[in-house]
Each structure stands twice: as structure tokens, then as C-alpha cells.
Amino acid sequence: MEIGNLENHVQSEPMEESSQAQISHLALDIGGSLIKLVYFSQNSDGGCSKSSVQVSNGNEGGPVLQGKLHFAKFETAKIHDCIDFIQSKQLRVTGCQHNGASANEKCVIKATGGGAYKFADLFKEKLGICLGKEDEMDSLVAGANFLLKSVHNEAFTYMDGQKEFAQIDQEDLYPYLLVNIGSGVSMIKVDGPGKFERVSGTNVGGGTFWGLGRLLTKCKSFDELLELSHRGNNRVVDMLVGDIYGGTDYKKIGLSSTAIASSFGKAISDNKELEDYKPEDISRSLLRMISNNIGQISYLNALRFGLKRIFFAGFFLRGHAYTMDTIAVAVHFWSKGEAKAMFLRHEGFLGALGAFMSYEKHGFDNLMVHQLVQQSPSASHGGDKTHGPADSELNDNPSINCSIYLS
Numbered sequence: 001m002e003i004g005n006l007e008n009h010v011q012s013e014p015m016e017e018s019s020q021a022q023i024s025h026l027a028l029d030i031g032g033s034l035i036k037l038v039y040f041s042q043n044s045d046g047g048c049s050k051s052s053v054q055v056s057n058g059n060e061g062g063p064v065l066q067g068k069l070h071f072a073k074f075e076t077a078k079i080h081d082c083i084d085f086i087q088s089k090q091l092r093v094t095g096c097q098h099n100g101a102s103a104n105e106k107c108v109i110k111a112t113g114g115g116a117y118k119f120a121d122l123f124k125e126k127l128g129i130c131l132g133k134e135d136e137m138d139s140l141v142a143g144a145n146f147l148l149k150s151v152h153n154e155a156f157t158y159m160d161g162q163k164e165f166a167q168i169d170q171e172d173l174y175p176y177l178l179v180n181i182g183s184g185v186s187m188i189k190v191d192g193p194g195k196f197e198r199v200s201g202t203n204v205g206g207g208t209f210w211g212l213g214r215l216l217t218k219c220k221s222f223d224e225l226l227e228l229s230h231r232g233n234n235r236v237v238d239m240l241v242g243d244i245y246g247g248t249d250y251k252k253i254g255l256s257s258t259a260i261a262s263s264f265g266k267a268i269s270d271n272k273e274l275e276d277y278k279p280e281d282i283s284r285s286l287l288r289m290i291s292n293n294i295g296q297i298s299y300l301n302a303l304r305f306g307l308k309r310i311f312f313a314g315f316f317l318r319g320h321a322y323t324m325d326t327i328a329v330a331v332h333f334w335s336k337g338e339a340k341a342m343f344l345r346h347e348g349f350l351g352a353l354g355a356f357m358s359y360e361k362h363g364f365d366n367l368m369v370h371q372l373v374q375q376s377p378s379a380s381h382g383g384d385k386t387h388g389p390a391d392s393e394l395n396d397n398p399s400i401n402c403s404i405y406l407s
């Protein structure tokens with residue numbers, strides 16, 4: 001299949017560049033909604049040099065592959081497009097021989113997420129690949145720690161339309177709360193590298209927004225539903241404090257008249273049918289309800305453990321201004337400004353990155369990612385395109401320049 005045919009599904013793929021570059025080391029995160037891929041391509045100039053960098057395991061002078069980490073995603077329901085994509089890149093033969101065995105004999109690709117179990121047989125049958133399963137929570141945490149430690153300008157705050165990159169002090173990173181908003185939501189207290197506890201979760205997440213939204217608005221794609229929310233007015237659907245209190249604030253308990261008293265509450269008294277509401281108003285109300293709820297539960301968990309920083313990730317966010325703003329406002333409101341919501345540029349790829357890192361852990365291929373040297377993911381080394389609602393996406397999932405040190 002032509003790579004160009006995958007445009008609707010591959011959403012951060014540098015097409016011209018990676019179709020030619022030598023690609024190795026692929027990792028997958030196969031979730032309930034989306035499949036995420038991270039893969040390394042060597043720079044086209046060959047990019048293999050002797051290291052002059054003293055790396056942590058004393059591997060001075062070992063070969064270094066210069067290149068980039070690339071990111072791509074597919075809908076899980078269209079897993080065959082993902083398989084075609086992997087096949088088209090010939091990842092099978094370039095990146096996964098295992099300890100002397102020929103590619104066809106033993107080809108292991110690191111994979112996390114429920115789909116690493118569910119689709120193991122399909123990958124074996126279609127590509128001859130064994131999925132080397134990595135735990136999803138381990139991978140999320142490893143991916144988050146990598147991004148926060150090694151990628152410049154990865155984390156940012158978002159409030160009142162202002163995106164501000166956060167300088168993360170390496171010495172003061174832990175503890176933090178990681179909230180991954182995928183189909184469902186996991187909340188993980190991270191205390192250090194590999195040191196974490198999943199402290200909570202909620203089944204009202206990205207799958208809920210997309211599933212309910214699709215039923216209520218008849219939207220055909222997630223992006224369409226998100227796009228609709230830009231134009232909507234949630235007050236048409238939501239019952240506000242002012243609707244209940246005759247237009248006034250409920251000052252005594254700190255609620256302004258414009259605060260939402262009950263999401264979708266107006267629908268009980270309007271004597272209207274679904275068709276009488278604009279899909280854009282429904283979409284906005286739904287997005288706000290779910291984002292606000294996640295923000296509130298996250299804050300409560302941060303409070304439980306005295307955590308001041310909450311990093312939000314997962315593809316529900318999609319770098320979408322209104323979603324991030326709602327979450328940030330919820331955290332700010334409930335914590336009275338004590339806790340801070342932060343977001344990540346590579347929000348949806350934590351699990352896949354963590355699985356990628358695990359090649360090192362298992363010493364696959366005699367090729368170990370001892371250290372990834374990160375340079376700023378500036379627009380200049382772009383090429384990666386995110387196809388989506390143009391003005392709504394603030395994250396662009398740029399490729400990451402890096403070096404892989406071979407053992």
C-alpha cells in the first residue's frame with residue numbers, strides 16, 4: 001500500500017523522509033482506541049559514528065546511530081492499515097533480529113497496551129512478528145520520565161489561552177501524578193524511575209467522549225467531534241447555577257451564576273428532543289463535562305498524596321485548547337491554585353516510548369539504547385505532520401533527534 005493512502009490514519013508521519021531512511025527499532029502501544037508507533041530512523045548520511053560521549057555504562061567509543069524517533073498512530077479498529085504500514089517500512093527485517101536468529105525465525109517487537117495480548121496472533125500471522133509484551137503502566141511511566149528528563153520544552157502549562165513551557169528541574173521531578181487519558185483513565189503516582197503506584201482511575205475517559213459523542217451527534221470522526229466543540233455553546237445544554245438561582249451567584253458556597261451546576265441538566269426541562277439541540281452544543285458540553293470530571297478526580301488524588309504537579313497525557317487531549325483549559329481550570333479551582341496541571345507535547349506516545357526504552361532493559365539484538373541524547377524538538381527538524389483540526393491542535397508530536405548507543 002502506498003504510504004500516502006494512509007494519510008487519514010497516520011497522523012504524525014514524515015512521509016518523504018522516513019520512506020527512504022533506514023528504519024530500525026519499532027515499538028507499539030496498542031490501546032482500546034488507537035495504536036501508537038515509535039520508531040527510529042538513522043540519518044540518511046549513514047549517521048553511524050564512534051561515540052565521543054561518556055555514557056552512563058562506560059560505553060565510551062562504541063558505535064552511535066544518529067537519527068530520529070518518529071511517531072505515528074492508527075485507529076485500533078483499522079489495525080490492518082497499521083500492519084500494512086509496518087510492512088511497507090520493512091521494519092520486520094531491519095529492526096528485530098534476536099540474538100543471532102534470522103528475522104523469520106524470531107522477530108520480536110516490543111509492544112504494550114491491551115492489544116499486545118489481543119492481537120498477538122494477528123501480528124504473528126500477518127508479519128511473522130512476536131510481540132514482546134511490556135506492562136502498560138511500566139511503559140507509561142518510563143515514557144513520561146524519558147520525556148520529562150530528556151526532551152527540551154516537552155512539558156507546558158495551559159491557561160486562559162496561554163501555553164507556557166515549563167522548565168523541569170531534574171533534581172525536583174518526583175513525586176508527581178501522571179494522568180493518562182486514553183479510552184479510560186489511569187492515575188499513577190510516580191516516585192522515581194520505575195517507582196510508581198497506580199492510585200486511581202476512571203472509566204469516564206476519552207472513549208466515553210468519543211463513544212457518547214458519536215451517538216449523540218452522528219459525527220463520523222473524532223476530529224469532527226472535536227471541531228464541532230469549537231463552535232458550540234455548552235450553556236444551551238448545561239444547567240448553570242444561575243438557572244437554578246434566578247440569575248444570581250450562590251456566593252456563600254463560592255459558586256458564580258455561570259458555573260455549571262449540572263452537565264446536560266437543561267435537557268430535562270427543555271421539552272426538546274435530541275434533534276432540537278445543535279450537535280456543536282452537545283459536543284462542547286460533553287467535552288467540558290468529561291474534562292472537568294477528570295480534572296477534579298486528578299486533583300483529589302493529588303491531594304490524597306500531597307502532590308503539587310499533575311502531568312496529563314493520552315490522546316484524548318489532542319493538544320486541544322478547550323480540553324486543556326478545562327482541565328487546568330478544574331485543577332486550579334479545586335486546589336485553590338495550589339496544584340498545577342501540565343501537559344506534554346508527545347502526550348499520546350508515553351506507552352510506546354516506554355516500550356521502546358525497554359529494548360535496553362532486555363538487551364535485545366545486542367543493540368541497546370544506553371542513552372538517548374535529546375535535542376530540542378523545534379519546528380526545524382519537523383517533517384512530521386499532524387492532520388487534524390488546524391487551529392485546535394497545539395501539539396505536533398514532532399520527531400525527536402537522538403542518538404542510540406550500541407553495546
Ligand SMILES: Nc1ncnc2c1ncn2[C@@H]1O[C@H](COP(=O)(O)OP(=O)(O)O)[C@@H](O)[C@H]1O
Binds near residue numbers: 031222
Ligand atoms: N483519531 C482518533 N480516533 C479515535 N480517537 C481519538 C483520535 N484522536 C484522539 N482520540 C481520543 O483519544 C482516545 C484514545 O487515547 P489513547 O491515549 O490512544 O488511548 P488508548 O491507548 O486507549 O487507545 C480516544 O478514546 C479518543 O478520545
Ligand SMILES: CC(C)(COP(=O)(O)O)[C@@H](O)C(=O)NCCC(=O)O
Binds near residue numbers: 201
Ligand atoms: C484499562 C486501561 C488501563 C486500558 O488503558 P487504555 O487503553 O484506556 O489506555 C484504562 O482504560 C483504565 O485505566 N481504565 C479505567 C479503569 C478504572 O480504573 O476504573
